Amino acid sequence: MGSRVQKPKGSYPAHRERQRRRILDAAEKLFDGRGIDGTTMAEITSASGVQPSTMYQYFSSKDEIVWAILGELMQEKRGIATEAMKDAPHSLARITVLLEMMADDLERNPEKVRFMAQFDAIYARDWPVERLLSLESQIHPEPFRFFSELIRDGIADGSLRPDLDPDLTMHAVMNAVIGAQRRLASLGSKVETEYGNPVDQLLRESIRVLLLGMQNSGTPAEAGTRISKTRKRSL
Amino acid sequence: MGSRVQKPKGSYPAHRERQRRRILDAAEKLFDGRGIDGTTMAEITSASGVQPSTMYQYFSSKDEIVWAILGELMQEKRGIATEAMKDAPHSLARITVLLEMMADDLERNPEKVRFMAQFDAIYARDWPVERLLSLESQIHPEPFRFFSELIRDGIADGSLRPDLDPDLTMHAVMNAVIGAQRRLASLGSKVETEYGNPVDQLLRESIRVLLLGMQNSGTPAEAGTRISKTRKRSL
DNA sequence: TCAAATTCGAAATAGTATTTCGAATTTGTA
DNA sequence: TACAAATTCGAAATACTATTTCGAATTTGA
The missing domain is CATH 1.10.10.60 (Homeodomain-like)
Structure with a gap:
């Protein structure tokens, strides 16, 4: 002393x-x-x-290291995402940019994406929700919540089909893209030899189909309404 | 002796x-x-x-056990898949049935799906391709290869948009659905509390958007009818 | 320069998967 | 039923893991 x-x-x-x-x-x-x-x-x-x-x-512990790296990764992504969307003029374009960025990410940093995939599969379930949420909130507020607003805008300006439930659609589309992206990263070159296409191209096609599915096509206003009625009842 | x-x-x-x-x-x-x-x-x-x-x-080894279980799971799925598609009348309906079965699977056996997700993330990359392929071939020949033919049919009969590359689209769509399905299984109830929807419902919405994206909207009236027909039948 | 903060070394604990091997038990059959 | 081979048991041994402990040595910033 x-x-x-x-x-x-x-x-x-x-x-x-x-x-x-x-x-x-x-x-x-x-x-x-x-x-x-x-x-x-x-x-x-x-x-x-x-x-x-x-x-x-x-x-x-080792887990703490994993956690720390995950946090930094998510913060990076978030920065890049908000940055890229600034240039896009209207809602559909912004959504497109956001999703295509995930394909670029897979193309450029497959190891990072694979890391996230491993996290999802092995760790996510055992770790406390609050911790996950506090992390997600680093990436959520901007791109995600924003995304469902973009869908709302798109419906309003007629570029997206009117029968979409903005929140549900946003989560469904994001989850499909993230899921596809991470699965491709996990399987890596195995997919390429089997499917015969670079992994990012496969993801780009998934994104294309999803975007087409969200878009308003000609007169399907009727079809759209009909669908949404059926859908809502069945869910 | x-x-x-x-x-x-x-x-x-x-x-x-x-x-x-x-x-x-x-x-x-x-x-x-x-x-x-x-x-x-x-x-x-x-x-x-x-x-x-x-x-x-x-x-x-422990890996051998994992492997054996995986093999049995895939064989089961394959049986269920080919079974279910028999009833569906035309190509688009079959595709719909096949994809929606994956949502049912998630709803009914989330643990099994989660098992597959863990396999993808942890093991798939390190195990020899041949072994993976020999396993996949248990499930491939029917549903998968079949799937790309379905897309071809759909393009021919006008129910699917003509600018789809059947093989690429098949892999892209399947990968998106499988990826979404497994990610949802991995995150489990965390998604529900955060997204406010049962996980299988989220997957169903992803599938709906993907199906819409594949459909032909060139001839509005027909497209509309076709969509609603498909819908009703699939529910 | 000096006290506190930090690092080092090296050994200890406890929990893994996997192996080894002789003794005991079970199996199908002659 | 009896028997030889096949299978199982027990129990200990090996070789990795992650994580902890602690006193001695080094580094840090004022």
């Missing part, structure tokens, strides 16, 4: 931040290459150049 | 089959409840009532 003031736990924030980065960067690279499950803590420590005992000072 | 004939390895096939079943049934139940990764070999042995040493006589 010296006469000096005792410094609180995180006293060297700059240094701690640097260390944290070293660990996360090493882990991310390993996850990309070997998958979350295929990566051991020993590999992360040796790749990042810190001892296990030190690493556990920063992350209390 | 008796004078009797030495019996080959699998000499009590009925007994072996019974044992195999005990193990697979126990494992399947555990996988459903705790996930593939959350299930330990120790749990499987104690649940199935055989010793580890015995179990490894039947399956050389």
